[in-house]
Every structure is written in structure tokens, then in C-alpha cells.
Amino acid sequence: xxxxxxxxxxxxxxxxxxxxxxxxxxxxxxxxxxxxxxxxxxxxxxxxxxxxxxxxxxxxxxxxxxxxxxxxxxxxxxxxxxxxxxxxxxxxxxxxxxxxxxxxxxxxxxxxxxxxxxxxxxxxxxxxxxxxxxxxxxxxxxxxxxxxxxxxxxxxxxxxxxxxxxxxxxxxxxxxxxxxxxxxxxxxxxxxxxxxxxxxxxxxxxxxxxxxxxxxxxxxxxxxxxxxxxxxxxxxxxxxxxxxxxxxxxxxxxxxxxxxxxxxxxxxxxxxxxxxxxxxxxxxxxxxxxxxxxxxxxxxxxxxxxxxxxxxxxxxxxxxxxxxxxxxxxxxxxxxxxxxxxxxxxxxxxxxxxxxxxxxxxxxxxxxxxx
Ligand code: GLU
Numbered sequence: 428x429x430x431x432x433x434x435x436x437x438x439x440x441x442x443x444x445x446x447x448x449x450x451x452x453x454x455x456x457x458x459x460x461x462x463x464x465x466x467x468x469x470x471x472x473x474x475x476x477x478x479x480x481x482x483x484x485x486x487x488x489x490x491x492x493x494x495x496x497x498x499x500x501x502x503x504x505x506x507x508x509x510x511x512x513x514x515x516x517x518x519x520x521x522x523x524x525x526x527x528x529x530x531x532x533x534x535x536x537x538x539x540x541x542x543x544x545x546x547x548x549x550x551x552x553x554x555x556x557x558x559x560x561x562x563x564x565x566x567x568x569x570x571x572x573x574x575x576x577x578x579x580x581x582x583x584x585x586x587x588x589x590x591x592x593x594x595x596x597x598x599x600x601x602x603x604x605x606x607x608x609x610x611x612x613x614x615x616x617x618x619x620x621x622x623x624x625x626x627x628x629x630x631x632x633x634x635x636x637x638x639x640x641x642x643x644x645x646x647x648x649x650x651x652x653x654x655x656x657x658x659x660x661x662x663x664x665x666x667x668x669x670x671x672x673x674x675x676x677x678x679x680x681x682x683x684x685x686x687x688x689x690x691x692x693x694x695x696x697x698x699x700x701x702x703x704x705x706x707x708x709x710x711x712x713x714x715x716x717x718x719x720x721x722x723x724x725x726x727x728x729x730x731x732x733x734x735x736x737x738x739x740x741x742x743x744x745x746x747x748x749x750x751x752x753x754x755x756x757x758x759x760x761x762x763x764x765x766x767x768x769x770x771x772x773x774x775x776x777x778x779x780x781x782x783x784x785x786x787x788x789x790x791x792x793x794x795x796x797x798x
Contacts, residue, residue, distance in 0.1 A: 430627050431685060433693075437667065438683055443562075443599040444475060447485040447590035451607035452673030453520075454488050459495030460519065464674065465527050468605075471679045472567065473531035481562045483597060485570045485590040486524070492516030506578060513574035524569055534566045539573035542583045545592055546710040546750075555596050562597065587657035592709060595664045595701070602661050602668045603679055608651050609672030611690040613638050615651070628692045631659045658692040660708050665697030699794065707794040712752040712763055714743025714770060716787070723755045726762055732790040733764065735776050736783040744770045751788075762795050764788035 428436075448468060455461045472482050490509055493516030494500060504512070521537045528535050538558065544550045561568045570593055572583055583589045587604060594602045612622035628635055639651035658668040671678040671689040682688055699707065718726075722737020733753065745751060746769045753762040766788055768776070776782045 430687075430691070434685070434691070437601070441480055441600040443481045443483075443597055445483050445485060445590050445594040445597070445599045445602045446472060446475075446605065446679065447586060447602065448487065448605045449586065449607060449673060450487040450491045452605050453486060454491040454495065457495065457500065459492055460488070460523050461674075462523070465523050467676050469524070469527040469531060469533075471677060472528075473533060474680060476531075476533065476565075476567075481597075483558065483562070483568045483570060483593055483599070484524075485586055485593055486520060487571065487586045488520050489513040489516040489571055489574060492519040510575045510577075517571065517574075520571070521569060528567060536561050536566050536568050538568045538570045539575075540570060540589070540593075541573045541577045542711065544573075545596070548705075551596070551705065551709060558593075558597050584656070585653045587653045588660070591657040591661040591664075591666075591668070594661055594666050594668075595704060595708065598701070599666055602666060603682075604654060604657070604668060604670045605673035605678060606654065606670055607673055608654075608670075609675065609689065610670055611635070611638060611651060611655075615639070625690055626687060628658075628690060631655055631662065631692060662692050662694045663697075664704050664708070665694050667694040668692045703794050706750065706763060706765060706792065707796070710750040710763075713749045714741065714745045714751045715754050716741055716751050716766075717754050717756070718761075720756060723761060726753070726790075726793060727795060730790060732786040733762075733788040733793060734783065735768075735773065735785050735787050738773065738777065738787060741770055741773060747772075753788075753793075760796055762788075762793055764793035767792075 446468070448464070453461060453464055472484065475482050490512050493512030493514070496515055496519055497512070499512060517539070521535070524535050540554060544554055558568055570589065572586060572589055583592070590602055590604060608616065611625045611628065613625060614622045616622040625638070636652070636655055639655050654670060661668045669682065669689055669691045671682055675688070678688065717739045718733070718737050719739050722733055725731040725737065726733055745766060747767060749766055750763060751766055752760050753764065755761050768787055773787060776785070
């Protein structure tokens, strides 16, 4: 099927969408919010909602807004300064959206999340329930990372990742990423004027990753590379992702009406249930288990649980229920899962050569990373 027909078919079935807007799009360099973008975005989201589509907006820009409001352009800035600027700027950001969306009779809600909120099962389910309730009430949730309380080690890597995770949480049908880098190009367009736009991507493989520059823009955290990681996550959860030129007016509308802009990453058939996807993408592993060949084969080839006997060594401490990474003898991460033993219990069992046929990770709690 051609891109155009395939798109028509996809868009006609969309019931839920996530729209992500980056800092460089929603603000003007060193001048704070770009009011024109806020208004254009509000108009487009209102248009999507008029079509009966439930939308969640993921918006960056709190730090950039904070900097502009306080005229705070010192560089580099410390983490605490960033956290404080985010607190200042988030208020500006949400106020601007609140005002703009009122022109369309849309109420907005502020949802600030940390990666911990999505990685602890109970908090994840709470966040999910809140988002579901807001959508049921026809309110527009506006999500950002809760930058004020997160530190480097526990951050989402960027809001591109956050948008993919939010899309998975609400089981969206599509994610639009409005970015200053307007599409995927065969090389970094910032240094290569002859770079060619790639209108669609079927498989996000090494070749595709090579096309992307790792360097993020000046204002946001994510570059094209992080967009590809987010797209990989989203598409493997069965949700297509579209990168569109953020500053280009009516970008979503034009894309919807068939204009050939941006890049679409087509979704893969979803192979895993949501709970396993949650283990795979939403939780950061706390430790590593090194497995022998037999265990590697048992879990990769035969879909078996991981037994104590197959664990050669352990790196890090963990409690029962923690998420750990499984590494093979060549040092490659092959799986991830939730353990039934603490690190201490596991080591004791190994030392005493007892209970070695017990499951360290039950197969229902185990995901293969390349699946
Ligand atoms: N959460 C950050 C902000 O609102 C932006 C993160 C990102 O650029 O990905 O400023």
C-alpha cells in the first residue's frame, strides 16, 4: 500500500493521540513563549477533538520559559538552578495554555510526572487512572516531566521518551512530535545542506540510527537520536510516531489532509501484553544478573523462566520484586525482569547450592530485549 493510502487508513481509525511539543518550538530563542505556536497548537488540538479524538499534550518548555521570565541566561547552570527555573517556567507555560484553550472551551489539567511515577506499578496505575478520568471528562491533560524533583540519574532521558511512555500508558493510536528538526534526514541537516528528508520509516534499525545526529538542540534535551529511541519504543508498542516541523503552521492538520511533510515511523504489530511492555520500557533496572549459556538459551529460545542455577554472578543489590537486567557471557543485555528473590537471598542460595532449581525471574515477569 502507498504511504498516502496507508496514512488515510491509519488516520481514519485514530481515537487517541499524543501531541508532543519541544522547547525549541514552543519558545523563541531567549524570548520565552512563542505565543503564535501556543495559539496554532490550541487550534489544531481543538480540531482533533472536534473529530472525536481524545488528546494528551506533552509539552516541554518550562526551563526555557523560566530562563526568559527571570532573564536568567547564565551558562552553564547547575541542576538546582534548572529545577528552580522549571518551577518558575511551568507556571507560565500552563497559564498560557489555560488562556489559549479557553478560546475553544477546553479545560486543561497539569500532569507532572517523574520516571519513578511510571516505574512503580502502583503509581503507574494511578497515573493511568488519572489520565483516563481526565480524558473521560473531556479535559486536555498537559504533561511535562516534574523537573523540580528529578535529578539526572532518575530522569526520563527527555520528553520524547516521555511522550512515547504516555502514549503507551493511554494506549494511544498515534504520537505527533512537533520538533525544530522537522523530519528525519539521511544526514544531520544542520551541517549538511544536501540532506534528504525521509518521509517514512518501516524499521528503525542501525542504518536509520546512523542517519541521526546525536547532538540535541540548544533548548531541549532530545535530538533526532533520542526521537528515534522514542519512536522505537512507541512503534514496538504498536503506536506509530510522526515527526513534524514544529514551527510550521497547522502542521498536524496539513499532515492529516495528506500533505507530504515530516516522517512517519510505522507501527510494528504489538507482540507483548501491556504489562510486559511496562517491564520492558518503563522500569529502570537496579542491578545486573550474569547468566550462563544454558540459561541464556532457555530464556531466549524456549521462553523459560530464569532459574537460580543459571545465574553466574550478580552486580548490585536489590530487594524482592526489583527490576534487573540479564546479561549474557559476552556482556550483552538480553532480557529484563522482576526478581522473586533479593540479592542476598539469591547469593545465599547459590553459596549453599540450595533451591537452585527455583525461579529467580518467572517467565511472566521476564521480557526479552530484542522481541
Ligand atoms: N522538561 C523539560 C522542560 O520542560 C524539557 C525536557 C526536554 O527538552 O526533553 O523544560
